[in-house]
Amino acid sequence: MNGAIQxxxxxxxxxxxxxxTALGIVIAYRGSGIxxxxxxxxxxxxxxxxxELNAGLGLSPVLAVPGALLAAALCGYLTYRLAIQRMARTSALSRTIVSxxxxxxxxxxxxxxYGAxxxxxxxxxxTDPVSLFxxxxxxxxIITFLIATALVVLLTVCYGRTRFGLATSAQAENPIxxxxxxxxxxxxxxTNWxxxxxxxxxxxxxxxxIVGVQIVTLTHLIVPALAAALIGGLRSFPLTYLGALLIGVTQAEVTRYVATPGWADAVPFLLIVLVMVWRGAGDRIRSAIVERRPKVGAGQVRPLILLALVGGAIVLLTTVFGLPYVTAMTITCTYGxxxxxxVVITGYTGQLSLSQFSFAGIGAVLTGLLLTGTGMPxxxxxxxxxxxxxVxxxxxxxxxxxxxxxxxxxATLGCAVAIQGVLLQNxxxxGAYTPLPNPLELFGWRIDSLAHPERWAVVCLVAFVLAGLVVANVRRGRVGRRMIAVRTNERAAESVGLNPWRVRLYAFALSAAIAALGGILVVFRQPTMVFERGFLAFDSILGLSYVVLGGIGYIAGPLLGGLGHPGGFISTLLDSDSATMPLWIALVGGVLSIWYLQVRPDGAAEGLGRHIHLPRPRRRQARAGTTTGTSTGTSTGTVISTAMGTGPAGRVPERxxxxxxxTVAFGGVVAVDDVSLRVGPxxxxxxxxxxxxxKTTLIDAITGATNPKSGTVTLDGRPIGSMRMYRRVHEGIGRSFQSxxxxxxxxxxxxxKASADxxxxxxxxxxxxxPRPTAFTAGALxxxxxxxxxxxxxRLPTELPYGRRRLVGIAxxxxxxxxxxxxDEPAAGLSSxxxxxxxxxxxxxxxxxxxxxxxxxxxxELVMRVCDRLIVMERGRVIADGTPAEVRRDPRVIAAYLGDETESQETEPTREREEVEQ
Incomplete structure (x- = not known):
C-alpha cells in the first residue's frame, strides 16, 4: 500500500x-486563440x-535561471510577432501549422x-530525502510541487481580478x-505568449x-501537457492543474503495475476520452468572427492529361531514373x-487531425498479421x-x-501517442520484425522492392493515382457537398437536414483507410516488417505541415508535400554525404515555409492553379428558359418581379x-418565458x-437549434422536442437565419442541392x-x-449583393x-x-x-399585409396574439412596440385604401 502511495x-x-507546461499552453491560447x-x-x-549558463559558463542558478527564462520569453515573443501575428487574416489551421x-x-x-x-x-x-507520512x-x-501550486494560485488571482486578466478574458470572449x-x-x-x-x-x-537535458524528452512533453490543458477546457487554470496531477499520478501507477509497455503513454489519451464522454458534445457557440478557411479544389479530373502524366512517369521510372530517384518516387508517392x-478530414471537413500516420501504421500492422497469420495473397x-x-x-x-x-x-495527437506506445512499438x-513468408506478388508479377525497385515504384505511383481519384470522386459527389457544408457551418448544415457528426465520422474513418494504404506501402518496401519508424506521433505533425504547404484542399497538395518529405525528390536533389544535411534542409526549409504560408496560406497547389487555366465545365441550365451567367446589374426587386410569372408548384404535405x-434560459437569463404558438398549413x-x-431564440427552440428548459414541440400532435435539428428538417420543418x-x-x-438532396x-x-451528377429536384427547381x-x-454567395444572398438563404x-x-428577418437589407x-x-x-x-x-408594413396572425413578444413573453387588426389596436402592443394609438389609427385607413386598390 505504501508503495502505491509513494x-x-x-x-x-x-x-x-x-x-x-500545460498552464503555459492555456495562457497562450486564452490570449490568441491558437x-x-x-x-x-x-x-x-x-x-x-x-x-550553457550553469555548466558552461559556471554561473550560479541565481543568475542562470533568469537567463534561461529570458531565452524562453524571447523565443515566445519572436514566434508570435514574426510568425503568428503576420498570419492574422489567415485560417486558424494555417496559424497552427506555423507553430x-x-x-x-x-x-x-x-x-x-547540441546533437542528440x-x-x-x-x-x-x-535532493536529500525527507519523510512525509x-x-x-x-x-x-517537494519544492517544485510547492512552486507549481503557488504559481497556479497566482495565475488564478491575476487573470481573475487584474485589469490585464480581465482584458485577456474579454479578448477571448469577443475580440471585436x-x-x-x-x-x-x-x-x-x-504578452500572453x-x-x-x-x-x-x-x-x-x-x-x-530530473530527466536530463535532451531534445526529444522535453519536446515530447507537449503531448501530456496538451491533454491536461484540454481537461481544463483550455481556459481554467485550476482544472488544468488538477488534470496534470491526475495524469502524473496515473502514469506513475501504470508504469509500476502494468508490465505491458506503452500503456503509460496511453494514459493522457484515455483521460481525454473520459473527459469528452463526460462533457458530451457541448453547445455550439456563435462566433463573433467568421473564420477564414483554406480554399478547396473542385475535384475535377482531366483523364487525358492524367493518363499522359502517369504514362510519362512510368516510362521514366522503368527506363531513365536510377535507383536514388526511383526510391525518391516511391517515398513521394507512399507518403503522398x-x-x-x-485532405479528406482536414481539407474537406475542417477537422485538424494529428493521428493520420498512426492510422497508416495500423493498416500496415493489419496487413502484416494477415500475411503472416493466414498466408493470403x-x-x-x-x-x-x-x-x-x-472500422x-x-x-x-x-x-x-x-x-x-x-x-x-x-485528442487525435493523444490518440497517436497511445497507438504508437501500445501497438506500433510493441x-x-x-508482429514487428517478422520476415514476410513469401515475396510480394500482384497477379503473379514480382514486385518486391529489393529485387525490382522500379516495379515497386510503379505500384506506389498507381496506388497514389487511385487514392487521388477516390478523394476527387468524394469531392465531386454528394458526400463532398455534405463535407464542405459541415466544414463551412455546422448549424446551417443541420438546418438543411445533414447530420454533421455522421459526416465527420465518415470522413475520419475514410481518411484512416486512405492513410492505411500509404502505411502498407511504406512498410512492405522491406522484407521484414518494422513499425517503429515512420509512424511516430510527431510524424503526423510534420506530415500535416507538408500537406498544408502543398495545399490542404487540393488533390495536388499531398503530391507537392510528398516531394518535400525526407527521402522525397527535393531531399534527393539536395542530398550529400553530410549527416547534418537533413537537419539543414528542415531548418532552412522551415523558415522558407513560414514565409511562404504568409504569402500563400492556401498552399502551392492553389498558387499553381492560378497559372493553369483549364476550361471550366458549363453547368446545364436549371430549366428551359432559365438563363445562366451573371447578373451584375439586376436588382433584387426586378428579379422577384420576373419570378411572379412562374406557375404554381406542387403542394407540400400539410402539417x-x-x-x-x-421556456429557454441561458444561465440565469430567461430569453423565452412560457411561450405557446401554433402554425397551421x-x-x-x-x-x-x-x-x-x-424571437430568434423561440425559432431556435422550435427548430432544434436550442434545447428549451421546459415545454413541448409537436408536429401534427407528435412530440419532436427530443429530435435534433436535422431530424426535424426530415419531418418537414425548414428555416432561414437572420445572419x-x-x-x-x-x-x-x-x-x-445541399438542402434538396x-x-x-x-x-x-x-x-x-x-459520383453521379445530381440534377435539381422539383423543390430546388x-x-x-x-x-x-x-x-x-x-456564383459563390460572397460574389452576390447582400439582398441576393438573403434570397439565396430563403430559397x-x-x-x-x-x-x-x-x-428569421427575411426582409432585412431589402428595399421597401x-x-x-x-x-x-x-x-x-x-x-x-x-x-x-x-x-x-x-x-x-410587410407583416401587417402578409400575415394571417401576429404574435407579439416582449422580454421573452407573449403580450398579444391575434389578427393584424386586433394586434394593431392592442394597447399593450401600442405601448411596447407600435407607437402611440393616434399614429396607429391614422395609418389604418391608408392601409385599407391600399388593400382596396390591390
Whole structure:
C-alpha cells in the first residue's frame, strides 16, 4: 500500500511540473486563440540555456535561471510577432501549422548545435530525502510541487481580478467588442505568449535535473501537457492543474503495475476520452468572427492529361531514373497517399487531425498479421486491411469527434501517442520484425522492392493515382457537398437536414483507410516488417505541415508535400554525404515555409492553379428558359418581379406545428418565458417584438437549434422536442437565419442541392467510385424559378449583393419543400419595393403550396399585409396574439412596440385604401 502511495506522491510532483507546461499552453491560447504546438521546444530552449549558463559558463542558478527564462520569453515573443501575428487574416489551421513548423525549425537548430546526446545538470534544490507520512521524497520534488501550486494560485488571482486578466478574458470572449473598448488584441496576445513561454521555461529548467537535458524528452512533453490543458477546457487554470496531477499520478501507477509497455503513454489519451464522454458534445457557440478557411479544389479530373502524366512517369521510372530517384518516387508517392488522407478530414471537413500516420501504421500492422497469420495473397490482404482500418477509425472517432477544432487536434495527437506506445512499438501486438513468408506478388508479377525497385515504384505511383481519384470522386459527389457544408457551418448544415457528426465520422474513418494504404506501402518496401519508424506521433505533425504547404484542399497538395518529405525528390536533389544535411534542409526549409504560408496560406497547389487555366465545365441550365451567367446589374426587386410569372408548384404535405409552454434560459437569463404558438398549413404567422424580445431564440427552440428548459414541440400532435435539428428538417420543418449562414465555399446551385438532396446513405459507398451528377429536384427547381436565381447558380454567395444572398438563404430553405417554413428577418437589407414583393412570394408559398410560414420581421408594413396572425413578444413573453387588426389596436402592443394609438389609427385607413386598390 505504501508503495502505491509513494508512487502517487511522486506522480503528483511530476504532474506539477507537467502542469507548468500545460498552464503555459492555456495562457497562450486564452490570449490568441491558437494552440502553441512549439510550446515544448520552448521549454527545451530554456533547459539548454540553463545548461550553457550553469555548466558552461559556471554561473550560479541565481543568475542562470533568469537567463534561461529570458531565452524562453524571447523565443515566445519572436514566434508570435514574426510568425503568428503576420498570419492574422489567415485560417486558424494555417496559424497552427506555423507553430508546428516553428517546432521543427527550433528542434533542427538545437540538434545541429547540441546533437542528440543527453546532458546532466545539477539540481538547484537540495535532493536529500525527507519523510512525509512515512513516505520518503526528495526535497527538490517537494519544492517544485510547492512552486507549481503557488504559481497556479497566482495565475488564478491575476487573470481573475487584474485589469490585464480581465482584458485577456474579454479578448477571448469577443475580440471585436474588446477592440471597441480600446483593448489591443496584438498587445494582449503577445504578452500572453511571452508569459506562457516563461511558464514553459520554468518547467524546462525544473525538469532538466530530473530527466536530463535532451531534445526529444522535453519536446515530447507537449503531448501530456496538451491533454491536461484540454481537461481544463483550455481556459481554467485550476482544472488544468488538477488534470496534470491526475495524469502524473496515473502514469506513475501504470508504469509500476502494468508490465505491458506503452500503456503509460496511453494514459493522457484515455483521460481525454473520459473527459469528452463526460462533457458530451457541448453547445455550439456563435462566433463573433467568421473564420477564414483554406480554399478547396473542385475535384475535377482531366483523364487525358492524367493518363499522359502517369504514362510519362512510368516510362521514366522503368527506363531513365536510377535507383536514388526511383526510391525518391516511391517515398513521394507512399507518403503522398498518407497526406491525401488529411485532405479528406482536414481539407474537406475542417477537422485538424494529428493521428493520420498512426492510422497508416495500423493498416500496415493489419496487413502484416494477415500475411503472416493466414498466408493470403498480398492483393487480398490490402482491401481487408483498409476495411479494418476504416472500422478502427470509426470506433475511435465516436469519442474523438465529440469535440471540435483545437480540442479535436489535441485528442487525435493523444490518440497517436497511445497507438504508437501500445501497438506500433510493441512487437507482441504488432508482429514487428517478422520476415514476410513469401515475396510480394500482384497477379503473379514480382514486385518486391529489393529485387525490382522500379516495379515497386510503379505500384506506389498507381496506388497514389487511385487514392487521388477516390478523394476527387468524394469531392465531386454528394458526400463532398455534405463535407464542405459541415466544414463551412455546422448549424446551417443541420438546418438543411445533414447530420454533421455522421459526416465527420465518415470522413475520419475514410481518411484512416486512405492513410492505411500509404502505411502498407511504406512498410512492405522491406522484407521484414518494422513499425517503429515512420509512424511516430510527431510524424503526423510534420506530415500535416507538408500537406498544408502543398495545399490542404487540393488533390495536388499531398503530391507537392510528398516531394518535400525526407527521402522525397527535393531531399534527393539536395542530398550529400553530410549527416547534418537533413537537419539543414528542415531548418532552412522551415523558415522558407513560414514565409511562404504568409504569402500563400492556401498552399502551392492553389498558387499553381492560378497559372493553369483549364476550361471550366458549363453547368446545364436549371430549366428551359432559365438563363445562366451573371447578373451584375439586376436588382433584387426586378428579379422577384420576373419570378411572379412562374406557375404554381406542387403542394407540400400539410402539417401543424405547435409549441406549448416553451421556456429557454441561458444561465440565469430567461430569453423565452412560457411561450405557446401554433402554425397551421397555408397560414402565415408573424412573430414581432423589439430587439431582445426572444424571437430568434423561440425559432431556435422550435427548430432544434436550442434545447428549451421546459415545454413541448409537436408536429401534427407528435412530440419532436427530443429530435435534433436535422431530424426535424426530415419531418418537414425548414428555416432561414437572420445572419444568412450560407455555405460560402459552395456555389448557389450547390447550396440549393445541399438542402434538396436525398439523404441516401448509399452515396457514402458509391461516390468513392462513381459520383453521379445530381440534377435539381422539383423543390430546388421551383425555388430557382420562384426567386429567379438561374443567373447566379455558378456564383459563390460572397460574389452576390447582400439582398441576393438573403434570397439565396430563403430559397435554400424552400428547396427542401418543408411543410412549415421558419424565416428569421427575411426582409432585412431589402428595399421597401423588394420587401413588398417578397411578402407576395411568402403568401404564394402559403396559398399555392400549403406551407405554414412563421416569420420574424421588423418590417411592420410587410407583416401587417402578409400575415394571417401576429404574435407579439416582449422580454421573452407573449403580450398579444391575434389578427393584424386586433394586434394593431392592442394597447399593450401600442405601448411596447407600435407607437402611440393616434399614429396607429391614422395609418389604418391608408392601409385599407391600399388593400382596396390591390
Amino acid at each position: 508512487l502517487a506522491l511522486v506522480g503528483m510532483t511530476s504532474g506539477s511540473l507537467l502542469a507548468l 494552440i502553441n504546438f512549439s510550446h515544448g521546444i520552448v521549454g527545451t530552449v530554456a533547459a539548454f540555456a540553463y545548461w 508546428l513548423i516553428v517546432l521543427v525549425v527550433v528542434q533542427s537548430g538545437l540538434t545541429l548545435r 546526446d543527453e546532458r546532466i545538470v545539477q539540481s538547484m534544490f537540495p 512515512g513516505i520518503h521524497l526528495g526535497q527538490n520534488r 467588442a474588446s477592440a471597441a473598448l480600446g483593448i489591443s488584441p496584438v498587445r494582449i496576445a503577445t 511571452v508569459i506562457g513561454s516563461v511558464f514553459a521555461g520554468i518547467a524546462g529548467v525544473l525538469l532538466a535535473p 497517399i498518407i497526406l491525401l488522407s488529411s 498480398f492483393l487480398l490482404a490490402i482491401p481487408l486491411s483498409l476495411v479494418g482500418t476504416f 478502427v477509425g470509426a470506433v475511435l472517432g465516436v469519442p474523438l469527434l465529440r469535440t471540435r477544432g483545437v480540442n479535436f487536434a489535441v 512487437p507482441a501486438y504488432s 401543424v406545428l405547435e409549441g406549448e409552454g416553451l 397555408g397560414e402565415v404567422v408573424g412573430l414581432i417584438g423589439p430587439n431582445g424580445a426572444g 444568412l449562414e450560407l455555405f460560402d465555399d459552395m456555389t448557389v446551385a450547390d447550396n440549393l 436525398a439523404r441516401s446513405s448509399s452515396v457514402y459507398l458509391t461516390d468513392l467510385v462513381w 421551383a425555388a430557382v424559378e420562384l426567386f429567379e436565381l438561374g443567373p447566379d447558380l455558378d 435554400r430553405a424552400v428547396a427542401a419543400e418543408p411543410s412549415v417554413l421558419c424565416l 419595393t423588394e420587401s413588398a414583393e417578397l411578402g407576395t412570394l411568402l403568401r404564394r408559398l402559403a396559398d399555392e403550396r400549403g406551407m405554414g410560414v412563421l416569420v420574424v420581421e421588423h418590417d411592420m
